[in-house]
Amino acid sequence: xxxxxxxxxxxxxxxxxxxxxxxxxxxxxxxxxxxxxxxxxxxxxxxxxxxxxxxxxxxxxxxxxxxxxxxxxxxxxxxxxxxxxxxxxxxxxxxxxxxxxxxxxxxxxxxxxxxxxxxxxxxxxxxxxxxxxxxxxxxxxxxxxxxxxxxxxxxxxxxxxxxxxxxxxxxxxxxxxxxxxxxxxxxxxxxxxxxxxxxxxxxxxxxxxxxxxxxxxxxxxxxxxxxxxxxxxxxxxxxxxxxxxxxxxxxxxxxxxxxxxxxxxxxxxxxxxxxxxxxxxxxxxxxxxxxxxxxxxxxxxxxxxxxxxxxxxxxxxxxxxxxxxxxxxxxxxxxxxxxxxxxxxxxxxxxxxxxxxxxxxxxxxxxxxxxxxxxxxxxxxxxxxxxxxxxxxxxxxxxxxxxxxxxxxxxxxxxxxxxxxxxxxxxxxxxxxxxxxxxxxxxxxxxxxxxxxxxxxxxxxxxxxxxxxxxxxxxxxxxxxxxxxxxxxxxxxxxxxxxxxxxxxxxxxxxxxxxxxxxxxxxxxxxxxxx
Amino acid sequence: xxxxxxxxxxxxxxxxxxxxxxxxxxxxxxxxxxxxxxxxxxxxxxxxxxxxxxxxxxxxxxxxxxxxxxxxxxxxxxxxxxxxxxxxxxxxxxxxxxxxxxxxxxxxxxxxxxxxxxxxxxxxxxxxxxxxxxxxxxxxxxxxxxxxxxxxxxxxxxxxxxxxxxxxxxxxxxxxxxxxxxxxxxxxxxxxxxxxxxxxxxxxxxxxxxxxxxxxxxxxxxxxxxxxxxxxxxxxxxxxxxxxxxxxxxxxxxxxxxxxxxxxxxxxxxxxxxxxxxxxxxxxxxxxxxxxxxxxxxxxxxxxxxxxxxxxxxxxx
Numbered sequence: 001x002x003x004x005x006x007x008x009x010x011x012x013x014x015x016x017x018x019x020x021x022x023x024x025x026x027x028x029x030x031x032x033x034x035x036x037x038x039x040x041x042x043x044x045x046x047x048x049x050x051x052x053x054x055x056x057x058x059x060x061x062x063x064x065x066x067x068x069x070x071x072x073x074x075x076x077x078x079x080x081x082x083x084x085x086x087x088x089x090x091x092x093x094x095x096x097x098x099x100x101x102x103x104x105x106x107x108x109x110x111x112x113x114x115x116x117x118x119x120x121x122x123x124x125x126x127x128x129x130x131x132x133x134x135x136x137x138x139x140x141x142x143x144x145x146x147x148x149x150x151x152x153x154x155x156x157x158x159x160x161x162x163x164x165x166x167x168x169x170x171x172x173x174x175x176x177x178x179x180x181x182x183x184x185x186x187x188x189x190x191x192x193x194x195x196x197x198x199x200x201x202x203x204x205x206x207x208x209x210x211x212x213x214x215x216x217x218x219x220x221x222x223x224x225x226x227x228x229x230x231x232x233x234x235x236x237x238x239x240x241x242x243x244x245x246x247x248x249x250x251x252x253x254x255x256x257x258x259x260x261x262x263x264x265x266x267x268x269x270x271x272x273x274x275x276x277x278x279x280x281x282x283x284x285x286x287x288x289x290x291x292x293x294x295x296x297x298x299x300x301x302x303x304x305x306x307x308x309x310x311x312x313x314x315x316x317x318x319x320x321x322x323x324x325x326x327x328x329x330x331x332x333x334x335x336x337x338x339x340x341x342x343x344x345x346x347x348x349x350x351x352x353x354x355x356x357x358x359x360x361x362x363x364x365x366x367x368x369x370x371x372x373x374x375x376x377x378x379x380x381x382x383x384x385x386x387x388x389x390x391x392x393x394x395x396x397x398x399x400x401x402x403x404x405x406x407x408x409x410x411x412x413x414x415x416x417x418x419x420x421x422x423x424x425x426x427x428x429x430x431x432x433x434x435x436x437x438x439x440x441x442x443x444x445x446x447x448x449x450x451x452x453x454x455x456x457x458x459x460x461x462x463x464x465x466x467x468x469x470x471x472x473x474x475x476x477x478x479x480x481x482x483x484x485x486x487x488x489x490x491x492x493x494x495x496x497x498x499x500x501x502x503x504x505x506x507x508x509x510x511x512x513x514x515x516x517x518x519x520x521x522x523x524x525x526x527x528x529x530x531x
Numbered sequence: 532x533x534x535x536x537x538x539x540x541x542x543x544x545x546x547x548x549x550x551x552x553x554x555x556x557x558x559x560x561x562x563x564x565x566x567x568x569x570x571x572x573x574x575x576x577x578x579x580x581x582x583x584x585x586x587x588x589x590x591x592x593x594x595x596x597x598x599x600x601x602x603x604x605x606x607x608x609x610x611x612x613x614x615x616x617x618x619x620x621x622x623x624x625x626x627x628x629x630x631x632x633x634x635x636x637x638x639x640x641x642x643x644x645x646x647x648x649x650x651x652x653x654x655x656x657x658x659x660x661x662x663x664x665x666x667x668x669x670x671x672x673x674x675x676x677x678x679x680x681x682x683x684x685x686x687x688x689x690x691x692x693x694x695x696x697x698x699x700x701x702x703x704x705x706x707x708x709x710x711x712x713x714x715x716x717x718x719x720x721x722x723x724x725x726x727x728x729x730x731x732x733x734x735x736x737x738x739x740x741x742x743x744x745x746x747x748x749x750x751x752x753x754x755x756x757x758x759x760x761x762x763x764x765x766x767x768x769x770x771x772x773x774x775x776x777x778x779x780x781x782x783x784x785x786x787x788x789x790x791x792x793x794x795x796x797x798x799x800x801x802x803x804x805x806x807x808x809x810x811x812x813x814x815x816x817x818x819x820x821x822x823x824x825x826x827x828x829x830x831x832x833x834x835x836x837x838x839x840x841x842x843x844x845x846x847x848x
Contacts, residue, residue, distance in 0.1 A: 095810060096809045096810060099809060099810070099812040100809070102592055102812070103592040103812070103814060104592075105592065124592075124593075127591060127592065127593035127594075128593060129592070129593055231790075231791065285682055285683075285700075285703075286681065286682060286683060288703060288790045288791055288792045289677070289681075289702045289703055289790050289792070290681075294681070298683070475811060475813065476609070476813075478811075479806070479807050479811050479813065480613055480614050480615060483615070483794070483798075483806070484614060484615075486791045486794075487791050487792075487794045487795065489791070490790075490791040490792045490794075491792070491795075494703070494792060496705075496792070508614070511614075512614055
């Protein structure tokens, strides 16, 4: 640790000197010239460079397959003639690693799926650690350029207040989920004779109560866990909707007023509801201490009735099944209808280039390939002939091949491509799915459509940038606020604190700067709206 | 009896002859032996201290430690005014004292007991068994604690239930957190802690025992009046060193056992530093908090050392 600090000091001073030189305005250009003398970066077509170059890449690793052994990345190296050297960190501790990288002065050439927050983009962009990408997009990224031209709102949400673009986004217009949906265990519904899903919080309560008392898994023991969660993060947004709240922290209501959720009355109602579930043992009592694996173990033991995951079968085990319906957002008596959060469709911070990168043009061409059909296909589904093949190359129709060695298709896909479980730079192009949509996929899409989209789901708060001062204040405020709010949420729900203290809680949150949160985000929203 | 331990801790006085350089030249071999340790401390412990200045600055990575702008005591003020300041201080102190009160005397008692067992198979196996937990890594250790205490499947919980005891929520109840932390620490480290005392006990002069037996002293009396006084200097030194760490509760184990329900009693200064520094990248603020922690530790060390010096004539310096 201390050893690193020492090294960091040397590097930091070096960076300082480099920064001074950059002030003279020559060194940057020089670096670029040197790069161009060695290799020619093709403006279009493959390979991208005439002589192989090597770049370092940092990304979060889900730990299923070593990236250098992934077929997709090997194929990409062949096609582009750019060799990526991976310097990844485990997904769970990636944020820590990311911070250390930025403060160490030793940057990778590119950040892939690093989930750079708007704050980080602006902060490190302003410091010059991340380079502005708009000129590179103009000249070296035909695919990205086209996307931004066709969707001006995407350009708007990825442009920092200083007018620069520091990162490329994940673009998934077809993805409606703000958080993974919740799913009912279909067997339990059947066992209790439900042919209609609960529509109100009261009906939901009754259902969960019956799960607890009527032994739907028929093992003779009351071992059912009606509602399970890990730290509430996975289910919070879905239940807040019943009380007219779109999101767990900041949302804007239909009359353009921004709210800070933890002090809203609807939030209190949500806490009261969950407290009731907790008291009657309907909400998993290990919610605050269990891991996702422990939750899954219970579900696979056929104990859990309602839970959150990408698909139900991933928690329940077994094959994809259309018998486990998606949670239908419920409403409370306080509102006319449940509100539903919809994904922003655009997530910034998926790809960025650092100032130490000697080949920014080649790097941009490399990532741009992923925003075109061929590259997106490769990164999404793996190379042709492994999990899929063309049935008709002209119309781009494909079919799935059997999974080599049997097993789950998604699990196998995770060994081929890095785009699994991380916010990787990509775009959802409809042609990718041609011929590959299974009956199950269609069913899931239909569930989303009828239960979420048709019910008026919308984006809680647009993707936007705060100014540097606003960002600094929010960072300072949230470090204590978030801890306090989460802690009190747990206490109210488990009954460690009573609702008599609600006023006191609100006063404390306000004192800690809760009112500033809604003010800051309101100002930013108003600016965004006008621009 | 005391003199023996004292002698071992004091270097013999140097004969004053000539200047310091001349003395060093005469004993150059000794200084050569010292050099690696000196270099190690200079490079790895004193060198990086220049970084402390970011506690008084607004550290911006690209400007570097020296280039960042001075802000004075702003970060300290923010910490002292923080909602969590008193909670953090109380938790850190109470966990440390709890740990000290329970974890410090047990190895001494165990070592005295080991010393009474004559060498043999029983002694060796008991020693090995008590040392073993020390070699379990923190991550595995906390994994074990969490699964043993899990309300749905935990071994210990099931055991208590079988005895008809309604088991408390060990990991969710703030009232239990400190106990879980300290007791598991005792289980892990007591055996290991005996080693240094056993070494000290080997210095007991057998003649004293023989004489005491002649005078008809019982086993317990001999332990109390011969063995214990022999290791008193060791005990004092270790106690001083331990109090120097009073705010230095290791963060790994606490962080791994922490959840939003027990946070009230489990959030300590070091986990707070981790959260603000490494997770939310507020380096200057977390350095300020860390510096505060170190200063309190240093003050504690000096105070306890002074007390020890006055009362027992044994001290670090």
